[in-house]
Amino acid sequence: MKLNKRYLRNIKENLPFYLSASILTAVGLVLFFLFYIAGTGISAFGEKFFAENKVEDASFTTYIEIPDDKLAELENNYNATLEKERYVNQKEDGFTARVFVPNGKIDLYEIKEGRSIENADEILISAGYAEENGVAVGREKMVLRGKEYTVVGTFLRPDYLYMLENMTDDYKNVTTFFLAYMDEGEFTSVFGAGSYNYKVVYHDHNRIADFRKAVNADYYVSSYLSADNNARITFVDGQAQMFILAAWVMLVMLPFVTVALISIMIGRKIRSEQKVIGTLSALGYTKKRLTLHYSLFAVIPGLIGGVLTSVLALILAKPFGSLGLADYEPFAPEFTLPVWIALAGVAVPTLIYWLCGILKIGKLLKRDTVELLGNKVGNDGKAKKILARKKAKVKVKMAVRSLAANPGRSLVVFLGVFLGAVIVAFAFSFIDSVKAVGEQAHGEFGSFKYEYILNTLEDGNPSDGEAVLVAPFESKDGKRFSVMGVDGDNTLWNLTTQSGNRADTENGWYMSSLCAAIFGLEEGDEFTFVSIASLEEKTVRINGIIKNGYQNYIVSSRENAAEIAGLAATKYNAVLSDRELAIDGSSVMEIISDTTYETQMDNMLRSMSGMVYAMMIIGGVVCVAALYAVINLMVSENASSISMLKVLGMEDRRINSMIISANHLLLIPGIAVGILAAYGGMAWYSSAFVDVENLIIPATLKWSSVLITIAATSVCYFVSLLLVRRKVGKTDMVESLKDNRE
Amino acid sequence: MFIEVNHAKKQYGKGEAAVFALDDANFSLEKGKICVILGPSGSGKSTLLNMIGGLDSLDGGEVVIDGRNITKLNKKELTAYRKQSVGFVFQFYNLIADLTVEENVQVVAEIAETPLDTDEILSALDIEKYRYRFPKELSGGQQQRVAIARAMVKNPKLLLCDELTGALDTKSSRSVLTFIEKINREYGTTILIITHNEAIAGIADQVVRIRDGRIASKEENANKISAKDLVL
Numbered sequence: 001m002k003l004n005k006r007y008l009r010n011i012k013e014n015l016p017f018y019l020s021a022s023i024l025t026a027v028g029l030v031l032f033f034l035f036y037i038a039g040t041g042i043s044a045f046g047e048k049f050f051a052e053n054k055v056e057d058a059s060f061t062t063y064i065e066i067p068d069d070k071l072a073e074l075e076n077n078y079n080a081t082l083e084k085e086r087y088v089n090q091k092e093d094g095f096t097a098r099v100f101v102p103n104g105k106i107d108l109y110e111i112k113e114g115r116s117i118e119n120a121d122e123i124l125i126s127a128g129y130a131e132e133n134g135v136a137v138g139r140e141k142m143v144l145r146g147k148e149y150t151v152v153g154t155f156l157r158p159d160y161l162y163m164l165e166n167m168t169d170d171y172k173n174v175t176t177f178f179l180a181y182m183d184e185g186e187f188t189s190v191f192g193a194g195s196y197n198y199k200v201v202y203h204d205h206n207r208i209a210d211f212r213k214a215v216n217a218d219y220y221v222s223s224y225l226s227a228d229n230n231a232r233i234t235f236v237d238g239q240a241q242m243f244i245l246a247a248w249v250m251l252v253m254l255p256f257v258t259v260a261l262i263s264i265m266i267g268r269k270i271r272s273e274q275k276v277i278g279t280l281s282a283l284g285y286t287k288k289r290l291t292l293h294y295s296l297f298a299v300i301p302g303l304i305g306g307v308l309t310s311v312l313a314l315i316l317a318k319p320f321g322s323l324g325l326a327d328y329e330p331f332a333p334e335f336t337l338p339v340w341i342a343l344a345g346v347a348v349p350t351l352i353y354w355l356c357g358i359l360k361i362g363k364l365l366k367r368d369t370v371e372l373l374g375n376k377v378g379n380d381g382k383a384k385k386i387l388a389r390k391k392a393k394v395k396v397k398m399a400v401r402s403l404a405a406n407p408g409r410s411l412v413v414f415l416g417v418f419l420g421a422v423i424v425a426f427a428f429s430f431i432d433s434v435k436a437v438g439e440q441a442h443g444e445f446g447s448f449k450y451e452y453i454l455n456t457l458e459d460g461n462p463s464d465g466e467a468v469l470v471a472p473f474e475s476k477d478g479k480r481f482s483v484m485g486v487d488g489d490n491t492l493w494n495l496t497t498q499s500g501n502r503a504d505t506e507n508g509w510y511m512s513s514l515c516a517a518i519f520g521l522e523e524g525d526e527f528t529f530v531s532i533a534s535l536e537e538k539t540v541r542i543n544g545i546i547k548n549g550y551q552n553y554i555v556s557s558r559e560n561a562a563e564i565a566g567l568a569a570t571k572y573n574a575v576l577s578d579r580e581l582a583i584d585g586s587s588v589m590e591i592i593s594d595t596t597y598e599t600q601m602d603n604m605l606r607s608m609s610g611m612v613y614a615m616m617i618i619g620g621v622v623c624v625a626a627l628y629a630v631i632n633l634m635v636s637e638n639a640s641s642i643s644m645l646k647v648l649g650m651e652d653r654r655i656n657s658m659i660i661s662a663n664h665l666l667l668i669p670g671i672a673v674g675i676l677a678a679y680g681g682m683a684w685y686s687s688a689f690v691d692v693e694n695l696i697i698p699a700t701l702k703w704s705s706v707l708i709t710i711a712a713t714s715v716c717y718f719v720s721l722l723l724v725r726r727k728v729g730k731t732d733m734v735e736s737l738k739d740n741r742e
Numbered sequence: 743m744f745i746e747v748n749h750a751k752k753q754y755g756k757g758e759a760a761v762f763a764l765d766d767a768n769f770s771l772e773k774g775k776i777c778v779i780l781g782p783s784g785s786g787k788s789t790l791l792n793m794i795g796g797l798d799s800l801d802g803g804e805v806v807i808d809g810r811n812i813t814k815l816n817k818k819e820l821t822a823y824r825k826q827s828v829g830f831v832f833q834f835y836n837l838i839a840d841l842t843v844e845e846n847v848q849v850v851a852e853i854a855e856t857p858l859d860t861d862e863i864l865s866a867l868d869i870e871k872y873r874y875r876f877p878k879e880l881s882g883g884q885q886q887r888v889a890i891a892r893a894m895v896k897n898p899k900l901l902l903c904d905e906l907t908g909a910l911d912t913k914s915s916r917s918v919l920t921f922i923e924k925i926n927r928e929y930g931t932t933i934l935i936i937t938h939n940e941a942i943a944g945i946a947d948q949v950v951r952i953r954d955g956r957i958a959s960k961e962e963n964a965n966k967i968s969a970k971d972l973v974l
């Protein structure tokens with residue numbers, strides 16, 4: 001007997017199953033490949049770009065300028081590379097430009113389009129802004145401080161691949177903010193000295209602490225930000241790693257439904273062929289050989305899915321890759337798929353399916369040959385006798401029993417609905433939560449409309465607004481946060497503790513909930529941290545937590561904060577106000593307004609919407625594919641009942657609803673659990689990635705989103721029913737009655 | 743005549759491989775009679791029954807039931823015809839495994855226009871004591887009685903039985919046929935039984951023999967006996 005020909009015939013006979021299983025496999029694999037390609041592509045690009053363009057290890061500022069010869073001395077003494085970088089923030093009508101003099105040693109730039117500066121009236125601008133705003137390179141002129149410059153090129157820069165305007169921002173700004181390079185002489189003539197900071201690359205990591213202490217001793221460090229705390233730099237690899245994680249989650253999660261489907265399918269195949277199997281084993285086919293033969297049916301969807309995936313991956317790699325790049329400056333990483341990953345991607349689900357096939361067959365082949373020959377296996381019919389004596393609609397009783405008697409099949413229906421709902425709801429929850437950040441964040445900051453962060457230390461009290469002292473510090477493991485001081489009668493900064501009282505800042509320290517989450521601290525705990533300047537340790541006791549999931553700070557009175565920061569008690573460097581103040585622009589480092597967050601979150605949603613919608617479509621496909629396969633199976637399994645009901649004059653519609661409506665019972669739980677899981681997933685994501693995101697995302701799912709999820713999932717569900725509906729119509733009464741036995 | 747089949751033709755396949763399942767078959771039956779159609783396997787019995795029951799369409803000729811030509815009905819009308827007028831029983835009982843005896847009958851009662859009382863039909867077939875059992879818990883003969891109850895609950899004018907004892911032992915066969923007889927007696931249902939088992943002809947009012955798709959003979963049964971006396 002030639003067993004091999006049977007594979008092809010089986011595919012033909014069970015086309016819906018193989019189709020769905022292959023599509024489900026391919027969707028899982030494509031997502032795996034694409035996330036993997038995007039993740040590794042971005043990560044590799046970042047690594048190479050950072051190395052080639054000498055990304056900084058840290059940047060810092062000092063109260064006393066370091067003379068050039070001393071820079072060289074520090075370089076030698078501490079085995080480091082140092083460079084002073086000159087820049088200015090130039091606010092114009094409609095945009096802000098951060099104009100730099102090009103560096104020679106650290107944070108170099110790479111031309112993306114056009115050419116370098118050759119004349120004084122030429123500038124380069126960052127590529128993201130140019131692309132977003134359609135700046136015509138080589139022709140377009142821009143006015144900076146009243147002087148016109150031609151944009152001759154665009155560039156990328158390693159410490160600005162993620163274009164945060166301010167370090168406190170939560171999303172890039174390429175609509176109204178860009179970097180620019182200008183000829184050094186021109187810069188000096190237009191902006192004078194400008195601002196400056198120092199960039200450092202360490203070649204000996206054991207000497208970092210000594211270096212920092214030495215610099216502070218002589219020049220007084222006013223700020224220090226290591227690359228590890230610099231979201232503009234860490235975000236590149238951070239997001240890449242998240243993509244890679246997502247890839248593996250997809251690879252493990254999505255074949256799950258297919259596995260359930262396959263095990264049902266194989267079980268059915270074997271039950272329907274038990275006579276053949278009995279005969280074959282009576283003829284002397286070994287169990288091993290039979291197991292191999294039947295388990296290979298399970299491998300088919302893995303292989304077809306694999307091939308389908310290669311095609312899809314080829315088509316989708318580019319558009320999807322660019323979705324993954326939405327947050328960055330427009331760099332073009334090489335998206336490659338290593339052969340071993342491609343093979344592993346195909347092999348993992350295939351192996352899982354095969355294993356599942358072998359297990360299922362092993363169980364069935366344990367039965368006697370005689371039992372098999374007598375067609376007795378699998379007709380045990382347990383767990384069906386529910387509601388036998390209860391008064392209820394026959395249709396409902398049938399539905400309940402049919403679900404209970406076919407747990408595998410029910411599971412697939414449930415999973416199909418669940419996956420559809422969970423993916424759609426998660427996508428919505430993501431949108432809702434990000435929107436919630438935009439809407440709620442400022443309220444948690446306080447009731448001020450503007451916060452002016454100054455680049456100078458002021459003394460006493462401002463003529464207008466409320467004074468705040470903000471000083472950056474680091475935890476002992478190098479994570480940054482702020483120490484803040486506010487006046488006791490401050491009205492504009494949110495000082496309501498989680499227990500609902502006003503924080504007694506005059507007599508103790510309070511911590512933002514973000515800070516508490518990041519460092520794992522609670523009310524009453526002691527918090528030890530170090531000065532970014534002297535690296536000296538400080539310890540405070542936390543009297544309470546203030547709900548603020550967006551800012552990482554501890555707060556007390558101005559005196560207390562000043563003491564920790566080593567400043568006079570009357571110093572301040574930020575002003576809060578409930579209206580716009582006329583503060584000299586050159587002394588303002590950053591302005592946070594009550595719309596800053598909303599704008600950032602809107603931008604984030606805009607650039608991520610492609611990925612979110614892609615997810616929703618994938619959710620729909622998974623849902624329809626799983627349901628279509630299993631409901632099709634259900635109709636085949638019930639072919640004899642269906643024909644009999646037809647023969648007895650029941651209309652197709654009624655039969656359809658009798659046989660298939662069992663699944664309706666799973667629709668609501670599937671959707672409900674899906675929505676809960678999506679919300680739970682969002683809540684988990686929000687707490688697990690507090691560190692990466694640097695904010696506590698308020699997990700949100702609006703009622704409207706819940707309703708849309710329910711509607712969308714139900715539509716997918718009924719679409720799959722509709723696809724199967726024809727099958728009932730096509731069931732030939734005479735044919736299926738001929739050879740069907742109970 | 744209650745049933746009239748005139749010049750019925752049914753062909754399967756084409757050309758060399760063509761099989762004439764019915765080849766100019768003519769047949770008629772009076773209302774309220776039991777007719778047994780005999781013939782070897784493949785002679786066209788099932789095809790004839792399916793035509794009368796409105797399951798399949800003819801290639802030629804016509805079937806008239808109670809004065810109504812069903813050959814001309816469309817799919818929807820045929821469904822309605824089957825629903826109102828015809829009960830079917832097959833060799834394999836085709837009961838819905840997920841439903842109890844009672845529920846199997848109820849499902850069909852629900853679609854009928856003038857159904858019989860479910861309890862009545864269950865007791866008529868002596869299966870009311872199994873009403874909460876599932877098909878798998880019953881013997882073949884008991885299952886076939888449920889199948890008859892299911893077909894009869896619609897109170898059809900015509901009951902069509904295709905090899906209804908084909909899978910049963912002699913004792914169960916006799917019992918099932920006793921109930922068929924009872925139905926004919928109590929409800930006046932016209933009953934057509936097709937079988938290759940000559941012995942069953944004993945309970946018929948009329949016996950028809952079919953061979954190669956043609957009616958070979960048709961005779962009244964002068965020696966009609968009770969089913970319980972059948973020697974199977």
Ligand SMILES: Nc1ncnc2c1ncn2[C@@H]1O[C@H](COP(=O)(O)OP(=O)(O)O)[C@@H](O)[C@H]1O
Pocket residue numbers: 754755761762763781782783784785786787788789790
């Ligand atoms: N669907 C079909 N396709 C092809 N041939 C068929 C089909 N149904 C019946 N036949 C053929 O028609 C003939 C009569 O069949 P049938 O009416 O089932 O006979 P019986 O019931 O007397 O055994 C047989 O030769 C059978 O092979």
Ligand SMILES: [Mg+2]
Pocket residue numbers: 787788789904
């Ligand atoms: Mg037959």
